[in-house]
Amino acid sequence: AQKVTQAQTEISVVEKEDVTLDCVYETRDTTYYLFWYKQPPSGELVFLIRRNSFDEQNEISGRYSWNFQKSTSSFNFTITASQVVDSAVYFCALSPLTGANSKLTFGKGITLSVRP
């Protein structure tokens, strides 16, 4: 069985602060994908990143960066110099890399509020 835990439920920061969203996962699969999705107030789910379990290199995309640590089963997401437009619910998700079942297992999500 797969499980994704996002222990933080709500985070509030002031604009320009850095913020890290935590994600811890459990899986018996030896190969898997990890994802982050953003859900703004408008409701759609926006794909942010996918990493596979082979690749533990950290990734940076503009103000966003991701830290994948297989040893601690964590895939944390940092927003640098946060902006009001970053206010959204952020979901971490997991899927197997092999096998017939490729469904995503989501965490409960973290509500991020960025105040001006």
Add this chain to the structure above:
Amino acid sequence: DSGVTQTPKHLITATGQRVTLRCSPRSGDLSVYWYQQSLDQGLQFLIQYYNGEERAKGNILERFSAQQFPDLHSELNLSSLELGDSALYFCASSDDRGLKDGYTFGSGTRLTVV
């Protein structure tokens, strides 16, 4: 526009009724997934189809059913609706396993049961 089209965007119906939610996947994607998002349960996987065949089933109630048609669009049928079925229903599509571009989600159908 993500390329995944869900209709209708909003649906209000009474308890006991039956509704059909429709999803057209992104061009070229063979897999379609249905998810339910409610306040208390979060995002729950319901069912997956791949090229017309059911591939995986999650916490889908017996009152719910789905299918994927030869043109790859999918429909989720919800019957004998209860107040607790009120939720946002998402459809997602992918190439097999989301290898190429991940999973693309539609904008969702917000179902309100009154």
